[in-house]
Amino acid sequence: MTVDRRSFRRESEDQRRESLILAALELMSEGGPAAATVRAIAERAGTTPGLIRHYFQSKDQLTRDAYRWMMDRMTTDSQSASATASSPEAALAALIRSSLQPPVMDGTRVRLWAGFLHMVQDDPAMREVHMATYTRYRDLLQSLIQRLPGKGNPGVARGLAIACNAVIDGLWLEGGTLPDSFAPREIEQIGLSAISAILGTDLTPFAKDQDA
Incomplete structure (x- = not known):
């Protein structure tokens, strides 16, 4: 991840805060959570430790x-691919494909996720973040599944979304960790085939960038 080092005087409050977050993520991706000290983050962002304390209550x-x-960005990146799809099947397939290709499926993001997941076990507040971001993506999946013919029941769609999310998570982890072990687009095709079987709806015709 590369941060645009613009002058803080020209940035909004939200941009300054995001710059600090990006600096922290860069350091974590390079050396793990321990590398992202307040001083190191300030240096990477081109600011002072005092500004970090201004925007965040604590490290x-x-x-x-x-x-x-990071998790919200991945969901947003995945969701944007389905925005212009012309059918429910195409929209769901686009979400699956984008979730299983760069920039969402990325080795750096997998490493960061693994480090954060360790913290989820020990920090109740981090667990709340994990639950919120997981639920956001799962609910997005559910909303797209409910648009499919015969899948409008919310309870049924929720169970299907949980199962589909598990498939996507597993493939995302493998593809991001061992990208050279798979042929181009193989992970996407496996995801579409597996989820088609779960849903009883063939999504494989949408294996390429099309929405017809």
Whole structure:
């Protein structure tokens, strides 16, 4: 991850805060959570430790916000691919494909996720972030599944979304960790085939960038 080092005087409050989060994520991706000290983050962002304390109550709060930012960004990146699809099947297939290709499926993000997941076990506040970001993506899946013919029942769609999310998570982890072990687009095709079987709806015709 590369941060645009613009002058803080020209940035909004939200941009300054995001710059600090991006600096923290860069350091974590390079050396793990221990590398993202307040001083190192300030140096990477081109600012002072005092500004970090202005935007975040503590280093732990910055870490939680960085986790939320990363997970929300992945969901937003995945969701944007389905926005212009012309059918429910195409929209769901686009979400699956984008979730299983760069920039969402990325080795750096997998390493960061693994480090954050360790913290989820020990920090109740981090667990809340994990639950919120997981639920956001799962609910997105559910909303797209409910648009499919015969899948409008919310309870049924919820169970299907949980199962589909588990498939996507597993493939995302493998593809991001061992990208050279798979042929181009193989992970996407496996995801579409597996989820088609779960749903009883063939999504494989949408294996390429099309929405017809």
